[in-house]
Amino acid sequence: MHFYEYTNRLFSKLLFSFKSTVRVFVLFNFMLVSVSALGQEIEVIQPLNIGVVAITDNDSIGSIEIDAEAVTRVRGGVRLISQGQPALVQARGYEANRRLFISIQPNQFRTATEEVSPEQFTVVSYQVAEFVVTDENGIANFNIGGTFATSGNGSLNFRDTEYPARYTITVNY
Numbered sequence: 622m623h624f625y626e627y628t629n630r631l632f633s634k635l636l637f638s639f640k641s642t643v644r645v646f647v648l649f650n651f652m653l654v655s656v657s658a659l660g661q662e663i664e665v666i667q668p669l670n671i672g673v674v675a676i677t678d679n680d681s682i683g684s685i686e687i688d689a690e691a692v693t694r695v696r697g698g699v700r701l702i703s704q705g706q707p708a709l710v711q712a713r714g715y716e717a718n719r720r721l722f723i724s725i726q727p728n729q730f731r732t733a734t735e736e737v738s739p740e741q742f743t744v745v746s747y748q749v750a751e752f753v754v755t756d757e758n759g760i761a762n763f764n765i766g767g768t769f770a771t772s773g774n775g776s777l778n779f780r781d782t783e784y785p786a787r788y789t790i791t792v793n794y
Contacts, residue, residue: 660714661712661713661714661715661792662711662712662713662714663710663711663712663790663792664710664711664713665708665709665710666709666710666711666762667706667708667709668708669687669705669706669707669708669765669766669767670687670705670706671685671687671693671705671767671769672685672687672693672701672702672703672704672705673701673702673703673705674695674699674700674701674702675699675700675702676698676699676700676771676777676779677698677699677700678697678698679698679740679771679772679773679774679775679776679777680698680773680775681697681698681773682696682697682770682771682772682773683695683696683697683698683699683770683771683773684696684697684699684745684768684769684770684771685699685701685768685769686745686766686767686768686769687705687706687707687766687767688707688748688766689707689748689749689750689763689764689765689766690707690764690766691706691707691764691766693705697771697773698771699771707748707764707765707766708764708765708766709762709763709764710762710763710764710765710790711760711761711762712753712755712760712761712762712763712792713758713759713760713761714759715755715759715760715761715794716755716759717755717756717757717758717759718754718755718756718757719754719755719759719794720752720753720754720794721752721753721754721755721761721792721793721794722751722752722792722793722794723749723750723751723752723753723763723790723791723792724749724790724791724793725747725748725749725765725788725789725790725791726747726788726789726791727744727746727747727786727787727788727789728786728787728788728789729744729786729787730743730744731743731744731786732744732769732785732786733785733786734780734785735785736780737780738778738779738780739776739778739779739780740771740772740776740777740778740779740780741772742769742770742771742786743769743770743771743772744767744768744769744786744788745767745768745769745770746767746768747765747766747767747768747788748765748766748767748768749763749764749765749766750763750764765790
């Protein structure tokens with residue numbers, strides 16, 4: 622059994638821009654990255670995009686989730702403006718018909734902006750199928766979804782900047 626862990630190579634970018642003092646439009650955009658080890662390669666084909674949401678109330682915790690099947694859920698003071706999509710990731714260079722066990726772990730539990738922002742998002746979780754099976758060419762595709770939450774502290778003070786968060790993809794077979 623081999624264990625490969627890809628850490629600090631995939632970055633989540635959460636982009637915010639203000640519409641008004643009471644609404645924040647949110648675009649979650651995850652950049653493309655390719656990582657390889659021992660001939661196996663993991664590549665993000667399509668980045669995770671949560672879509673565009675408006676934060677209308679932060680008096681209680683609100684959240685935006687897009688699961689691995691592209692189902693979007695918003696809770697609390699978060700309103701969906703534009704639908705996003707889960708990330709599409711490709712694992713290749715493995716044996717044919719091999720079961721790959723996939724897990725995603727956040728490397729940090731809050732976003733961390735380069736520009737100081739009073740409000741950050743909490744990384745609640747990333748979602749992925751427990752396992753995938755490679756095809757006859759040793760390739761398997763899988764989707765990654767994610768859930769992000771507001772603080773619920775009443776503040777709508779989100780800066781117009783990127784909100785990055787790092788995560789780890791683990792492939793075990």
